Amino acid sequence: MKMLTSILAAAGALLVALPALADPTALDLMRKYDQIMGPENFDAVTRMTAHRDDGTERTYKMQVLKKGDDKFRVTFREPAAVVGQELLRQGDNLWVYMPNLKRAVRLANRDSFQGGDFNNADVLRVKYEADYDGTTTADGDAWVLELKAKNSNASYDKVKIWMKKSDMLPVKGEYYTASGKLLRKAEFSDVKNFDGIVRPSKIVMRNMLAVQRWSVMVWEALNTKVNPPATKFVLDDLGK
Amino acid sequence: MQVRILLLILGAGLTLSAPALAEPVSEPAGPTPVAVEEPKIEVHETTEEASLLSVRSSGFLDMRWTGGYASVAHLIPANDTPHLQELTEGNVQLKLGWADKAQALVDASLIHQRAWMYWGQGADGERTRLADHDVANYRPAALISEAYGIYNLGERLNLTVGKKRVLWGPGLAWNPTDLLNPPKDPTDPTLQRAGTWLARLELPMDNWSLSLVGAAKTTRQFSGIPSGLVWYPDNQPTGETRDERPHFALAARLYALVAETDLNAMFYMTQMYNDAFEYKPRLGLSASHVFWNALEVHAEVLGQLGSSRTYVDGDCVSSLGKAMVCFSSGKPVAGTTLLDDDGIRVKALAGARYQFGENAAISAEYFYNAEGYNAEQFGNFVTAATYRQQAAKAGVPTDVVSKAFGSMMPTASDPGSPQKFAFEPLRRHYLFLTYTHPQLADDFTINTVVILGLADGSGQVAPQLTWSVRSWCNLSAGAFITLPGLESRGAQVGGQGYTEYGLQPSLGKVFASMRVFY
Numbered sequence: 001m002k003m004l005t006s007i008l009a010a011a012g013a014l015l016v017a018l019p020a021l022a023d024p025t026a027l028d029l030m031r032k033y034d035q036i037m038g039p040e041n042f043d044a045v046t047r048m049t050a051h052r053d054d055g056t057e058r059t060y061k062m063q064v065l066k067k068g069d070d071k072f073r074v075t076f077r078e079p080a081a082v083v084g085q086e087l088l089r090q091g092d093n094l095w096v097y098m099p100n101l102k103r104a105v106r107l108a109n110r111d112s113f114q115g116g117d118f119n120n121a122d123v124l125r126v127k128y129e130a131d132y133d134g135t136t137t138a139d140g141d142a143w144v145l146e147l148k149a150k151n152s153n154a155s156y157d158k159v160k161i162w163m164k165k166s167d168m169l170p171v172k173g174e175y176y177t178a179s180g181k182l183l184r185k186a187e188f189s190d191v192k193n194f195d196g197i198v199r200p201s202k203i204v205m206r207n208m209l210a211v212q213r214w215s216v217m218v219w220e221a222l223n224t225k226v227n228p229p230a231t232k233f234v235l236d237d238l239g240k
Numbered sequence: 241m242q243v244r245i246l247l248l249i250l251g252a253g254l255t256l257s258a259p260a261l262a263e264p265v266s267e268p269a270g271p272t273p274v275a276v277e278e279p280k281i282e283v284h285e286t287t288e289e290a291s292l293l294s295v296r297s298s299g300f301l302d303m304r305w306t307g308g309y310a311s312v313a314h315l316i317p318a319n320d321t322p323h324l325q326e327l328t329e330g331n332v333q334l335k336l337g338w339a340d341k342a343q344a345l346v347d348a349s350l351i352h353q354r355a356w357m358y359w360g361q362g363a364d365g366e367r368t369r370l371a372d373h374d375v376a377n378y379r380p381a382a383l384i385s386e387a388y389g390i391y392n393l394g395e396r397l398n399l400t401v402g403k404k405r406v407l408w409g410p411g412l413a414w415n416p417t418d419l420l421n422p423p424k425d426p427t428d429p430t431l432q433r434a435g436t437w438l439a440r441l442e443l444p445m446d447n448w449s450l451s452l453v454g455a456a457k458t459t460r461q462f463s464g465i466p467s468g469l470v471w472y473p474d475n476q477p478t479g480e481t482r483d484e485r486p487h488f489a490l491a492a493r494l495y496a497l498v499a500e501t502d503l504n505a506m507f508y509m510t511q512m513y514n515d516a517f518e519y520k521p522r523l524g525l526s527a528s529h530v531f532w533n534a535l536e537v538h539a540e541v542l543g544q545l546g547s548s549r550t551y552v553d554g555d556c557v558s559s560l561g562k563a564m565v566c567f568s569s570g571k572p573v574a575g576t577t578l579l580d581d582d583g584i585r586v587k588a589l590a591g592a593r594y595q596f597g598e599n600a601a602i603s604a605e606y607f608y609n610a611e612g613y614n615a616e617q618f619g620n621f622v623t624a625a626t627y628r629q630q631a632a633k634a635g636v637p638t639d640v641v642s643k644a645f646g647s648m649m650p651t652a653s654d655p656g657s658p659q660k661f662a663f664e665p666l667r668r669h670y671l672f673l674t675y676t677h678p679q680l681a682d683d684f685t686i687n688t689v690v691i692l693g694l695a696d697g698s699g700q701v702a703p704q705l706t707w708s709v710r711s712w713c714n715l716s717a718g719a720f721i722t723l724p725g726l727e728s729r730g731a732q733v734g735g736q737g738y739t740e741y742g743l744q745p746s747l748g749k750v751f752a753s754m755r756v757f758y
Contacts, residue, residue, distance in 0.1 A: 052682040058711055079711035080757035083298040084333070090446075093500055094530075099333075102386070102405040102433055105412070106502065108533045108595050152533060229340070229395060234444045235495070235502070236451070240343055240390060 024168075026134030029145040032168045033161060034127055036199040041228065042066050045077075045221040048118065053212045069127050071233040086238050092153045097238035104238050118205050118215055132159065141165050156183065169200060182208045194222035292339075299332040301756045308720075308749030312361045312368075315625045315738065317632075318745035320375045322355030329383075340392060347386040347433055351464075353378050361633075381464040385433035398442050405435030406453060408493050408504045409589075410528035410538035412603050413672035413689065414663065416587035417524035417540045419508050420455050420489060423663065437469055448496040457487035457513050489513040501529040504540075515548035516576045539590040547578040547585055547611045552620035563627050573624050585610035591672070600677040612668035615695070619731040621666070622738045666740050669694035683708045698725025698741035712757045720749040 024032075044064045051057045061078035072089040076082045084099035087107070095104040128134075131154035132147035139162060147159040157178035162171050173186035184207060188200035199219075207213040231237055306325040310318040331349040355378040362368030388402025409415040415424070422434050438455040459482075460468035467473060472482040489510040496503045506524035510517055526540035556566035556573045566573055591605030613621055673690040680686055685706040692699040704718030722744065727737025 054682060056682070080298055080300075081708070081711055081714065083296075083757075084335075090497070091500070093497065100433065101407075102435070103407045105410065105593075106528055106530050106536050106538075108530055108536070230446055231395060231444050234446065234449065235497075236442060236444045236449045240345075 024136065024143060026136045026145055029136060029143055029163055030128045030134055033170060034129055036197060038127060039197060039224045040068065041226055042222055042224045043226045044219055046217055046219050048215060048217045050215045051213060065228050065232060067228050067233055073233055088233065088238055090233055095235060104235055118217060142171060184208055197222060197224055294337040296335045297332065299758055302329040302753060304751055304753035306749055306751040309747050310359065310745035311747055312359055314745045315629060315743045316745055317360065319358060319360040319370060321745050323357035325355045327353040342389060342391045344389045345386060349383040351383055352380045383464045386435050396443055396445060400440040403435050403437045406440065408506060409526045409540040410502060411540050411589045411605060413605055413674060414589055414607055415540065416542045416589050417506055417526055419510060419514065420491060451493045453491040455489040459487055485512055487512045501527055503527050516579060517548050534595050536593045541586060541588040543584060543586050545584060546581040548576055549611045550574050551577050551617060552624040554620045557620050557623040557627065599679060603674045605672040607670040609665045609668050612665055618667060622731040622733050626733055663691060667693050667695045693740045696725040696729040696739040698739035699723040700741060714755045716753045718751055722747050
C-alpha cells in the first residue's frame with residue numbers, strides 16, 4: 001500500500017511536471033518575450049545611439065512610459081535639439097508631439113524611430129502576441145520563434161527570434177518583408193536584473209539594406225513597480 | 241535507486257513549474273506556460289507621491305541673415321520692406337513640475353533685429369533709395385510665446401491659466417478652425433510657438449476630451465510685453481485705434497478617438513477678437529486618420545454666417561469719377577459690409593500626407609476660403625488699390641486715404657512674432673504642397689513648401705536646406721520665391737493683369753541661419 005501510494009504520488013507529480021518539460025509552444029515564447037521585453041507597466045530610461053554611414057553617431061536619451069498592452073509614451077531628454085519631443089501610442093494609433101509646432105500629428109507605425117534603425121513599432125509596440133502568429137523550431141541551444149503578421153499594424157511581415165533554451169531570453173532576431181527580404185537583424189545582450197526583471201539591456205539593430213548603419217538601444221533603468229495614470233496617455237497631455 | 245532518480249526529476253520539474261504557476265492571474269488563459277525559471281514580476285500601485293519640484297530647461301540661440309529684392313512697381317508699397325535684415329533670438333524654455341499636482345511652462349525669447357536698405361518710388365515714379373527708417377516689425381522685442389500654469393483639479397480635470405498655444409485642427413500648413421492663436425507661417429513650422437492668453441478647463445478621458453477655453457485679445461503690447469487684455473487701457477497712445485468694447489473668444493471643443501480616427505467638434509463665440517465680428521458663433525469640425533500605415537488623411541471645416549473681410553464697393557470703383565464722388569461724399573470705398581450677412585460661409589481644408597520609408601513625407605492640402613474674393617471682388621480690390629496708390633502719389637494725406645479705403649488688407653499677423661512669411665489669403669482656392677526629407681545623407685534635411693493660389697497660379701515657393709552640423713547646432717539656408725502667376729488669369733485693371741502674389745513688393749528673399757541648442 002505504501003509502495004502504491006508512492007507510485008501514485010510520483011505519477012501525479014509527473015503529470016504536473018510533464019507540460020513543463022515539453023517543448024514550449026510559439027504562444028509560450030511570444031508571451032515570454034512580451035513579458036520581459038514589454039512588461040505590463042513600466043517607467044524606463046533608454047539611450048539609443050544611431051551609427052551612420054559616415055562613421056559618426058547620434059545619441060538620444062528618452063524616458064519610456066508604458067501602461068497595459070497598448071499605451072506607450074516616449075519623451076526625449078537628449079539631445080537639446082529634440083528635447084520635449086514626444087511619441088504617444090494608444091492602441092493602433094501613434095502621434096508625435098513637436099515642441100516647435102506645439103502640437104501633435106499622426107504617424108505611421110512603419111516610420112523609423114528618430115532616423116535610427118529601429119522603427120516606431122520596435123520601440124512602441126512590444127506585443128508580439130497581438131500582432132503575429134507563430135511556430136517554433138529548435139536550433140541548438142535556442143528555440144527559434146518564427147512569426148507571421150496577422151494584421152496590418154504589425155511592423156514586419158515576418159520575424160524570427162532566437163531564445164535561449166536555458167533561460168528563454170532572446171539572443172537575436174531577424175525581421176523580413178513579405179517577399180522574404182531581410183530588413184534588419186537584432187542582437188540582444190548584456191542581461192541585467194532590473195529589480196526583478198531579468199532581461200537583455202542592450203539591443204543592437206543592424207540595417208541590412210544599408211549595412212554600414214546600425215543602432216544600439218541601451219536600457220539604463222527600468223521600473224516596473226509603477227502604475228502610471230491613464231491621463232498620461234491621452235493626446236491632450238502631450239507637451240505637458 | 242530508480243525511485244530516487246524519478247523523484248529528483250519530479251522535484252526538479254516541480255521547482256521549475258512553480259514560478260510559471262505563480263504568474264499574475266491577469267495573464268490571459270492559454271496553453272500551460274513553459275516551465276522555465278522566470279523572474280517574479282511584482283505590480284504595485286504607486287502610493288507615494290513624488291514631492292520634489294522638477295525643473296527642466298532648454299532653449300536655443302538663433303541668428304538669421306536675410307537678403308531680398310522688392311519691386312517698387314507693385315501695388316503694395318515697398319517703402320517698409322527692407323532688403324537686408326538681421327535677427328538674433330535667444331530663447332529659453334523652462335518647465336517646472338510639482339509632483340503630479342501642477343506644472344508651469346515658460347517659452348520666452350529676446351529678439352534683436354535690424355533692417356537696412358529700403359527702396360520706394362520717387363516723385364518721378366522711379367526706383368529710389370530711401371533712408372533707413374524705423375519699422376515696427378523690425379524692432380527688438382521680447383516674445384512670450386507661452387507662459388502658463390496647469391493645476392490638476394482631479395485625475396480627470398485640469399485648469400490652465402496663462403499664455404498657451406491651443407491648436408485642435410489637424411491641418412499641416414493652415415488651420416481654418418484655429419481662431420484663437422496668432423496665425424502660423426505655413427512655410428516655417430519652427431516659428432509657430434506663440435499662443436494666446438487664456439484660461440482652459442480640460443476633461444481628458446481615455447478616448448475623448450472636453451476643453452472649455454476663454455481667450456483674451458492682447459489689446460496693447462510694447463515690445464511683445466502685453467499691457468492690455470480684453471479691454472483697451474484707459475490711457476491712449478498717439479495713433480492707437482481703440483474702442484470701449486471687450487475683445488475675447490470663448491471656445492468649446494469635444495475630441496473623440498473613434499475607429500482610429502481623431503475627431504474634433506468645436507464651437508466658438510468671438511467678440512472682436514481677431515476680426516470685426518461681434519458675438520459671432522462659429523462651428524468647426526475636423527478628422528484625421530492613417531490609411532495603410534503610411535497615408536494620413538485629414539480635413540477641417542469652419543462654418544459661419546457673414547464675413548469679416550473688407551470688401552470694396554464696386555460702384556465706387558467703376559470709374560475714377562465715381563470714386564471721387566464716393567470720396568467727397570464720405571462714403572467708404574471699402575468696408576466690412578457683410579458682417580451681418582446671413583449667408584453661410586465655409587472655410588475648409590482637406591489634405592493628405594504620405595510617408596516614405598526614409599521618414600520622407602509629402603503632403604498636399606487644398607484650402608477653400610469662402611470669405612475670399614471672387615474674380616469680380618478681386619478686380620474691385622485691385623482697382624481700389626490703384627486709386628489708393630494714385631491718391632497717395634497725388635499727396636492726399638494718409639489719414640484721409642485710410643478713412644476712404646479702410647484697412648483693405650487682412651491684418652492677421654502677430655506683431656510680437658518675427659515671422660518670415662505671413663499667409664493672408666485674399667482669394668478662395670489654394671493648394672499647399674510640402675515635401676520633407678530628414679536624415680538625407682544623415683545630417684541634412686530638405687524642406688520645400690509651395691503655396692499656390694489656384695485662381696491665378698501665383699504663390700510662393702520656400703525651399704530650405706538644414707545641416708545638422710552637431711546634435712546641438714543646425715545651419716540652414718533657404719529662399720522665398722514669389723511666383724508671379726498668370727496675369728491673364730488675374731484682375732484686369734487699366735489694361736494690366738494683377739495676380740494675388742504679384743501685388744506684394746517682395747520678389748524673393750534668401751536667408752541663412754544658425755541655431756545652437758542648449
